[in-house]
Amino acid sequence: MKTYFDCIPCFIRQALDATRMVTDDPVVQERILRDVLRLVSELDLSLPPPALGHEIHRIIRRASNSPDPYADLKAHLNTAALELLPELERWVEESSDPFDSAVRIAVAGNIVDLGFTSEIDPQEVRATIDKALAYPFPSGAIEKLKAAASAARSILYLADNAGEIVFDRLLLAQLPGDRVTVAVHGGPILNDAMRTDAEQAGIGELAEVVDNGSDAPGTVLEACSREFRQRFDSADLIISKGMANFETLNEIDRPIWFLLQAKCPVIAREARVELGTMMILGPSQ
């Protein structure tokens, strides 16, 4: 999707939040803000929002002299999510349809999003899972995804954030592990999951882990490694988690299933759903 005018104030707000997270020095904060404003004033609106996010966070990393300003936060999010894992596993084990519940929990996990919150609140997680387990997803969507997964010789699972990746374990456990590859980010961007996060979340026990060779948010194919693109082009089924992957891939003609929550008005409009909708969006829909 392209960048909408409404993304622009949001970029500035998110840049300010991120700036405050990486430095307490008001001089550095001011320099970052001015650089971001100048950058945004020249942005190419035809690109998806994460392409600009990429540039913004490059500015923030450079100015804060920190190659991965969110490293501690990511480890914390994973730890907090792992503490909830036994409970998540119980939801699935006790379910009459474990695949269905695991998909719903994977969507619920998309509440872990730094653009909106930097904390995992167990109460909020439980409420979100309750909501997801009862959520009126489009009729037959989960069954179709299950059938597609069962038929696929190769499944590429695009992870989203640290913390959230722990929730993905449940769905990965329902998929045929020897045919699944989980892709994480090749370099640090916001709280997006990297190899270390996949390791901390124990994803390697469930599937092969690769990185996409890129430190852009979402999946900016032009910025990804050749190996990743080969996997992307050849996968029979792609499961894409989160908003940034939707923003960068929703116009790509591949068998992609998007699992996300439409937490921003622009994405809700682009997807033609109400704000806050939990989405399971398959390629034919």
Add this chain to the structure above:
Amino acid sequence: MKTYFDCIPCFIRQALDATRMVTDDPVVQERILRDVLRLVSELDLSLPPPALGHEIHRIIRRASNSPDPYADLKAHLNTAALELLPELERWVEESSDPFDSAVRIAVAGNIVDLGFTSEIDPQEVRATIDKALAYPFPSGAIEKLKAAASAARSILYLADNAGEIVFDRLLLAQLPGDRVTVAVHGGPILNDAMRTDAEQAGIGELAEVVDNGSDAPGTVLEACSREFRQRFDSADLIISKGMANFETLNEIDRPIWFLLQAKCPVIAREARVELGTMMILGPSQ
């Protein structure tokens, strides 16, 4: 007060809202947004936020080829407020302390603020007046303002927005009209009241009306006419309505009473009150 980092995303959001109000042409909208972002990237943070708002709205007026893009809206706001005037007058007439009620209604009138809404909703106005009439203003504040008004040989009343200026009629009717001057803006800026609005609201029946010679939001003294500044410097009492006047005058050493609602987190922090506080803030407080 200075401009805070938190003002910056808000400037961009308000500029986008204003841009959409003045033109439907996406090409013009994009040009305005880029110009505003570039401007904000170079802003002098030591100036109060309205100084930057002044520049932003100059860009918007120029790009939209409209000397007063809010003219229709202002007339509409005045008309809508005038329809409520008999009701407002009844609140005061039926009150056991008309001065007290009139001050409270003047504060309530500050909900008419284009940064937050472009419509006057009678239900919301009534709820706000209910709130203001019962509001726990600092003990003795209204009595002190009344005493100051009664002792003052000259009172300068700084009006805020179109629509809101109708609410000011109630308080003006309680003041000694022959010693009161109401100042409006000298040129168009957002929905701030100008001479035409004072005329439409019938302010001339209650006090002398002058303009401040400026089209900056709030009261940027450096941008005001010499005549206005003489009145400002010599008034025994200044009653200042609204946030922009607070932002531009809160560090000026004059006998100013600020009547406003702290509708933005930055102003609430600057004034050391909770967000949403109704404020009657005298010079010695």
